[in-house]
Amino acid sequence: MAIDESRQGLPRCVSVARQEFAERYWDRAPLLSPGLSDYLDLLTLDGVDELLGGRALRTPFVRMAKDGHVIPAARYTGGGGAGAEIGDQVHDEKVLALLADGATLVLQGLHRMSPPLVAFAATLRQELGTPVQINAYLTPPQSRGFDPHYDTHGVFVLQVSGRKRWLVHEPVLEAPVPRQAWGGVADEVAAAAGARPAIDAVLTPGDALYLPRGWVHAATTEGEWSLHRLLRRRSSHRPGRPPAPRGRPARPRRRRPDRADPAPAARGRARAGVNQSAAALGPAPAARARPLARPQPSMPRSRLAV
Template sequence: MQRSDDGVSLIGGNVVSGALQRCVAAGAEEFAADYWDRAPLLSPALGDYLDLLDLDGVDELLGGRALRTPFVRMAKDGHVIPPARYTGSGGAGAEIGDQVRDEKVLALLADGATLVLQGLHRMWPPLVAFASTLRQELGTPVQINAYLTPPSSRGFDPHYDTHGVFVLQVSGRKHWRIHAPVLDAPVPRQPWGGVAEEVAAAASGEPVIDTVLTAGDALYLPRGWLHSAATVDEWSLHLTIGLHAPTRLTLLDALQRLAVREPRLRAGLPMGLDPADAKSLAPALADTVAALHEWLDSVTPEDLAAQLRGETWSAARPGPLRPIAQASALSTLGPEVRVTARPGLPVRLDDPSGGRIAVHLPDRSLSLPESCADAVRTVMDGRAHRVGDLPGLDDADRIVLTRRLLREAALVLA
């Protein structure tokens, strides 16, 4: 829990440390200073990743989870395979035509295609937990995809991502070639397809890293670094963890949304002005820049944080809960029940004001009596608590408060 001058920010849940340690050989401070968003890092023999996902787990996802696109993609030799080649109707009562057909996936795998399972941080429990812990350690939303490639095969052409990634080699071997960026620190509006020729030319040169990842190896790539990979003589399964960290453009975008509150910045341009003519545009530009400077001087970090809070917090889902069990518990809640903050749920508690305390969740805010402040801070600290032990309230008020926070999905049953 981190406290600032004007409140408390928390990410709920029982945090198990060490997710970053499974991704990089460097310590957290060294990684942040020397590699994060700067340079690639190869980390051999970090350990076994089979607890996160293995080949049996891939089979279960394909054969028993009724996956639909876009949770599955397939590619071969640099070309994305149309989804119609591996999807179809789910049969009676499930006629939707984009369900993944396991027999079609089998045929494509046997033909050398790469399988991509997307969004596993939302559907595969070990990766849900791992993603939640890593997000708390890094302070940024993460996504997890799995790539399964048959022997002597290649799925995608050399390319770059507009977000950083960790690559965790789960099983088999894969040959990776890494080249320096053709565009430094690209953002999502700058995909590699816009500079495809430059990417292809750079990828034909000498790589910065040329290595074969084996089970237990890891690789960090900042956004923009070119990469391609191919299997050697066996099946390869690796996890790619996308790191969707905010940039300074994130702040600028938020400032632009805040700027609509300023009347001078909403003002229209003079009638007849041709914005494509530099000479006629110059006075309007100078006036706009002056108004912008004056307005920016009035913007506080609190203004910007409030604008960004819902957007950044909503970018990652908190841990799952049990809706039926939780709804059933509301009517029988007593002092002996144990509860805890919902894993991975960001929460901000404002200091009491006007006899009330504000509890900010990703998509809404709650207003509670000031007398609840100590109990709320306690119950949201990431540990399990007995309802009857919450401080500052009697049992009746403890139950009312806990019931409210359970209904709002800020708490879960421990």
Template structure:
């Protein structure tokens, strides 16, 4: 079974059985979708893996969270000092986790897309296919228990049932398309009122089943008569508000929009603010007319770098390979790294990543374009350069972590 890192099986196919186009048209950001027997997910994470993470991987908060009967359990109840040589006080204590699990608490392993290899690969593949940052958490609930009360998320999710069974109750949103600044806790009374009504979905998920929930849809889930383990794959897709936020960041660089207001202006008084508002809107329109789409795109790329990390690389192997790189070695663009080629002047070509830019002579243009198309390339086959220049270019882009070695 191929993982989500670019093999024969697309990562999206592991989450939903529909063709991508049909899913995009029918369900994406629109409607829930329950699918039966989609896949076996035990290769991604199983109960033995959970024990491995808890007992041997020295996890710390916030990678672990626990809850019971709708309330989050303080981390101090299941974490403590790590012992000699590790001066931290929030390492997970497996015996305390055991006590809480035995008492019916739900365990949440957070950020597994950053630390568990099969889920790193799945998140990377899904992120590249959908063009969105992806996060993955795991939820383990003892038989007959429920960790969290009815709530909604401000991002869409795929639920992948790994082991055991869990009953899901799904209700329509109380807020259409909520964003992060609109968490469910601010509308707890409305959520509770809707949750008291008839659910849109009331089904039991068994191993291999999946559930897609657009952001805002209310949901609660409880384990039945066995231990339930599921993965929640969060899709943090940008919205039109994301474009507005990128514009707001850029607006801070425009002097006309940073100008102070007349002395005595009362922003809480409609008559006082009216002329200021008119002038501000006029200045905003004039500034927006000067923007090019790539200005907004560049700002978005820079501000999302820490959210959507590229595929992992092997720092030691890559560092060791630099000195002995040969024409026979194969390199490729680091998967998941957004890059853009620009020509600041006729003599140079720049490779722009979100947090760095590598500029090389214009004679490298054909080779750069070949390297950045995503396919593995033999260094000795790079077009437009001789042998030594090919090695120099490959070393430069490996050093910038724009390229990685192709194993």
């Protein structure tokens, strides 16, 4: 499928202009953007079929989980056949059996194997000034793959098909860094998940949700299969330090041994860095955030949804 360059990048992830996103939301607050794009030029359920049945995928490009527990890879992988000296090739029939039992399928690293997503990730990297990783999540009806948790990186959720209810809660840690994974504060995360959510919304095809690092979230499918993509902000920069705007190398900074963790103070610098990147891009297309409540259309099921 030909890639429409005009439909690439940040305007497909958020419903506000780049400048507003940089100033109000980047690494600061979640943003729900209903009815933004159909995303079918990037990945479809048929595309998931093709990846499972025709690419000889191996771990760790595939993970599976159910009700908050990661499923051991041995339950859906095996040998590659006569003469193939590998033991971790994904077997699609085992994956389909686990899906039928309510498990969630995670396809990881799609920014390396799917040409439309390779181009999409490259465009976002230019706009955001930081590498992007793309995963896809396929979940059966009335199912949940993961318990409430937070990530130590920002994410964009793009709903491809089906309906998925997202509950988003205030952070328990301010801008956590990779060494502050949610498992170390599991009790606090569970308590936050029991409070009134900041966002309670059902994502349907074309909706997008931005979550800064640290915001507690969980998602459950409704009465049909759900496929969504998750775009992770990957960075090789040290925790809390913003990526340099394109064309301007970051200046090295020394950190005193007795200095406290810099993440809270650095959030403002991160937004400033994205703000400068947005300015370099020129004016963005006019966009407007839409209200949360709207009709929820249904989607036809594909082969995987039988």
